[in-house]
Amino acid sequence: MRIALKELVRRPGRFVTATVILTLIAVLLMFLGGLLDGLIRNSTGAVEAQDADALVFSDTSQASFLRSRIEPETRTTIETELGVETGGLGVVLLGARVPGNGPRDLANVAVWGYELAPSGVPAPPAPGEAWADEVLEADGVAVGDELLVGPARIPITVVGWVENTSYNGQAGLWTDVDTWRTVLTANRPDAALDPGVFQSLVIRRGDRDLGGVSVPDAVESLFDGEVVALTVREAIEEIPGVTEQRGTFNQILGVTVVIALVVIALFFALLTVERTALYGVLKAIGARSRTIFAGLVAQAVVVTLAASAVAGIAVVVLDLVIPPGSIPLSISATRIVTSVVLLLVAAVIGCAFSLRRVLKVDPASALGSSQ
Amino acid sequence: MTVSSSSPATPALHMAGVRKVYRVGDEEVVALDHADLTVATDEIVALVGPSGSGKTTLCSIAGGILSATAGSVVVGGEEISDYSDRQLTTFRQNQVGFVFQTVNLVPFLTARENLLVVDEMGRREGKPARARADRLLDELGLADRSQNLPGQLSGGQKQRVAIGRALMNEPGLVLFDEPTSALDTELGGHVMELIRSEMKARGTSAIVVTHDERITEYCDRTVRITDGVLEA
Numbered sequence: 001m002r003i004a005l006k007e008l009v010r011r012p013g014r015f016v017t018a019t020v021i022l023t024l025i026a027v028l029l030m031f032l033g034g035l036l037d038g039l040i041r042n043s044t045g046a047v048e049a050q051d052a053d054a055l056v057f058s059d060t061s062q063a064s065f066l067r068s069r070i071e072p073e074t075r076t077t078i079e080t081e082l083g084v085e086t087g088g089l090g091v092v093l094l095g096a097r098v099p100g101n102g103p104r105d106l107a108n109v110a111v112w113g114y115e116l117a118p119s120g121v122p123a124p125p126a127p128g129e130a131w132a133d134e135v136l137e138a139d140g141v142a143v144g145d146e147l148l149v150g151p152a153r154i155p156i157t158v159v160g161w162v163e164n165t166s167y168n169g170q171a172g173l174w175t176d177v178d179t180w181r182t183v184l185t186a187n188r189p190d191a192a193l194d195p196g197v198f199q200s201l202v203i204r205r206g207d208r209d210l211g212g213v214s215v216p217d218a219v220e221s222l223f224d225g226e227v228v229a230l231t232v233r234e235a236i237e238e239i240p241g242v243t244e245q246r247g248t249f250n251q252i253l254g255v256t257v258v259i260a261l262v263v264i265a266l267f268f269a270l271l272t273v274e275r276t277a278l279y280g281v282l283k284a285i286g287a288r289s290r291t292i293f294a295g296l297v298a299q300a301v302v303v304t305l306a307a308s309a310v311a312g313i314a315v316v317v318l319d320l321v322i323p324p325g326s327i328p329l330s331i332s333a334t335r336i337v338t339s340v341v342l343l344l345v346a347a348v349i350g351c352a353f354s355l356r357r358v359l360k361v362d363p364a365s366a367l368g369s370s371q
Numbered sequence: 372m373t374v375s376s377s378s379p380a381t382p383a384l385h386m387a388g389v390r391k392v393y394r395v396g397d398e399e400v401v402a403l404d405h406a407d408l409t410v411a412t413d414e415i416v417a418l419v420g421p422s423g424s425g426k427t428t429l430c431s432i433a434g435g436i437l438s439a440t441a442g443s444v445v446v447g448g449e450e451i452s453d454y455s456d457r458q459l460t461t462f463r464q465n466q467v468g469f470v471f472q473t474v475n476l477v478p479f480l481t482a483r484e485n486l487l488v489v490d491e492m493g494r495r496e497g498k499p500a501r502a503r504a505d506r507l508l509d510e511l512g513l514a515d516r517s518q519n520l521p522g523q524l525s526g527g528q529k530q531r532v533a534i535g536r537a538l539m540n541e542p543g544l545v546l547f548d549e550p551t552s553a554l555d556t557e558l559g560g561h562v563m564e565l566i567r568s569e570m571k572a573r574g575t576s577a578i579v580v581t582h583d584e585r586i587t588e589y590c591d592r593t594v595r596i597t598d599g600v601l602e603a
Contacts, residue, residue: 002491003477003484010479281475284436285536286464287492288457363436363463366471367427367548 004295008302015299018267019307025260026304026311026343029253033335034315036249038328043245044236045133046091046110046167049118053215054229055089056201063230063238065091065199072196074227081222083208084215087116088177088198092184092191093170094150098140107139108170111149111156113180116202121162124176132158133171134324149173150187164330168239203229257342264300264350272296272354276361283363293351293358300347308340381448383544383576384410384433389442391428391599402428404599405442410544415570415577417590425599426580427548433578434467434546435459447543464493468537468545468575472552475533476521482532483508483517489539500539507535511569526554530562534569545570547579551586563589 061068075086090113095106117123121131146157165172185192203215210218216229237243279292319331391403403425410416420426431437432444435451444452451462476485483504490500508517511531521529537545551559567589570577579590587593595602
């Protein structure tokens with residue numbers, strides 16, 4: 001294996017082509033993965049941010065905030081019977097006029113009313129104010145701006161930024177429940193809710209012992225099918241389009257990994273053919289096939305790691321350079337590490353195609369050679 | 372100076388009734404036919420024959436690269452006739468040395484590293500192997516060339532590195548396959564003198580495969596082979 005690594009160091013030129021191609025593939029893999037994460041985050045960020053053991057919806061809503069109605073009596077029953085903390089939650093999707101922008105140049109916003117602060121979001125602001133998702137910066141919004149929300153032009157003043165809280169591709173505007181109710185009633189009178197009624201409830205168990213029963217099960221057991229309680233993860237999967245987006249992108253990512261595998265397989269197959277004479281000599285002096293193959297794998301792993309490192313740096317730089325909100329790109333350490341692991345697996349499997357050729361090299365070819 | 376581990380009474384190589392038959396389609400081709408050959412300790416044997424006479428086959432069987440179809444092969448007292456591929460690999464790591472026709476050094480390794488390849492592929496002794504490589508290079512007059520790549524060495528120097536590589540595992544038998552075919556007459560003579568002196572100094576036996584009659588004068592004995600049959 002040391003011989004293989006020395007070849008990499010002393011003859012880097014012969015690995016440049018494979019490294020460059022793999023770097024491009026790694027960039028593609030990480031970039032596509034980042035786009036997937038960004039798209040999913042844009043659709044689900046607000047739900048994912050919920051610091052909740054369960055989210056409660058009405059049974060016929062199919063876990064849609066806009067269709068769901070939770071009556072005050074339901075909330076009281078949950079609090080009384082389970083002793084857990086609950087918070088009302090609701091959203092309305094609208095367009096907002098931004099100071100300085102044209103009347104048709106609306107920013108897409110999801111106005112949330114909340115009682116229990118999600119992760120990364122401060123406590124509810126004063127009435128008429130909102131914490132805004134930073135993607136609104138791409139629409140020219142600044143802290144202190146007064147947005148006019150919806151056809152009713154309800155004024156909401158941005159008092160600070162939060163991250164990763166978009167919903168259905170619309171930037172989160174986090175308000176107190178009264179402001180949200182005002183916006184909802186004024187702009188969507190058909191969906192207006194009476195005081196005390198929310199679209200969903202956030203449930204936090206805290207230190208309560210529910211006897212080993214999960215919070216969603218405990219909540220649902222209190223009712224005769226009138227409510228659906230979901231974990232945050234389950235609620236995310238219920239958002240329309242999430243599963244489809246993930247499936248489509250994962251197929252594209254899978255094809256990209258297969259392309260990486262083919263590139264590695266072809267490159268090392270050619271390298272093996274080129275080295276047949278050398279491998280014959282090494283086998284004649286006592287090298288085992290597994291030792292030679294381990295060298296090939298070591299070279300493939302190093303080339304893949306080098307390509308991944310360059311690609312990782314490239315996508316991180318891209319992520320920093322691209323302004324928030326312009327394209328839904330989300331580069332995370334998890335995504336980069338996952339991509340590297342996939343490429344390493346592809347590298348090892350790709351090398352395996354050369355194993356048969358390595359096994360077939362006859363040490364007798366070293367003797368009587370006329371080359 | 373390193374000396375072969377086999378006792379003086381044990382021949383370095385004893386082949387008895389060795390046959391090697393290849394199957395080509397429905398036909399059988401006899402490459403080696405009932406070969407009997409004994410190489411004593413410290414003896415250098417020239418194996419002379421025209422192309423296709425079976426000398427490389429004999430050499431390959433003696434070195435554990437090929438298995439004989441029939442007959443007995445004993446190297447340094449070790450019967451290898453029935454060895455599996457795995458056992459033959461271990462045997463080659465420890466018991467024999469090879470010098471190939473085209474030298475075949477690893478092009479991206481220095482002279483010293485080319486010697487250490489043998490250790491890395493086999494015994495993995497580490498420090499003692501490095502000391503042995505340095506000593507061999509010194510004895511072969513290559514101490515100042517130990518860090519040179521093969522491309523920076525002359526033909527004769529490459530051949531000396533190849534000899535050093537063959538001696539790295541302290542073998543009782545070294546097999547030379549046309550060691551001078553790529554060299555001019557003068558350099559070929561120098562190389563053969565070097566081979567003789569190095570083998571004799573170590574008490575190591577050698578078989579030198581050649582079709583060049585001039586090589587035989589550097590050997591203790593000449594064995595001729597024609598159409599797979601050894602002549603006395």
